[in-house]
Amino acid sequence: MAPTVPALKIRDLEIWPPLVLAPMSGVTNRTMRALYKPFGLGLTVTEFVSSNALKYGSRRTMEMIDQHGVEQPVSTQLWGDDPATMAAAAKVVRECGADVVDINFGCPAPKVTKTNGGSACLRDPDLCEAIMRAVVAAVDCPVTMKMRLGWSESDLAYMDVARRAQDAGVQAVTLHARTAKQFYRGNADWEHIARLKSAIDIPVIGNGDLDDAHLAMRRMRESGVDAIMLGRATLGNPWLISQIRDVMEGREARPMPSQADRLRFAIEHYRAMLRDLGEKRAVPQMRKHVALYLKGMPGAAVLRERIMHLDRADDAIAVIEETIVKLESEAMVAA
């Protein structure tokens, strides 16, 4: 089958398929990335890491940036508002195995913007430029940048910051087409993504609200972007990634697996998290994942509630196993 889109090229990295897993803090740890990558992701991005925190190198921070023995290529994302600190952090993450260093100019969370980091940087394009130049000069690997449209509707800095990125030697730009003030309200405005793509020469990765294979391909085609990035819609649904890869590779999108098989994968996810993080950390993190795997299934709300109150992994897994048996016996009766 002939591919329907070209590979994404970030300097000397050729990325196939041009499908990127969004960085998601508290979610895209190495376990999750390793589990989701084989569904058909070309590139994965870590949770964002504070450049300041890297000065102290806590065990948890070092765990976030250790890319040895993980999927490749992998991009490590940094945030901060000080060019020298960002440059020093970039060196550290590169030494720890990052194939790409990504700069975060998109996070709207107050704990980040109150220290002038993430999307708050977009209020000061000179600062963005200084950070990008410092990071590009610090490392030998490609540097990319991810941003929102701007701080607010009346301050859309993306075009200016993207042009400065290109001049500074940044090798690709991801645009999540919302303003910081919007958080997740309203819709991502792909018109802006199309405008950005036609204005700069470096690759543009489009991001925002892609939750269906055909919609994703239409957005990609209409905006002309070099790659698309998927975030929330993949949570509890990595099969969306395979469906998009199918279309990119010139095939029909495969059907979704049965509900029982989706829950079998949820158990695999649970066990991988237990193995990598231990029960104390895995159980609270898996509550939200299991809730997402259950989405749309009969009795999901009740099951979610039960799992929310369980502190032992074995008990939570038993509830999922019980649900699989129930789903399969109902399917047999229906057949």
Ligand SMILES: Cc1cc2nc3c(=O)[nH]c(=O)nc-3n(C[C@H](O)[C@H](O)[C@H](O)COP(=O)(O)O)c2cc1C
């Ligand atoms: C739980 C969560 C955590 C996120 N953490 C990050 C982050 O660390 N860095 C970042 O650039 N964006 C982060 N984002 C934003 C996503 O990368 C993405 O831009 C956004 O969710 C829009 O894409 P989507 O509509 O496909 O989800 C986060 C989003 C969510 C939902």
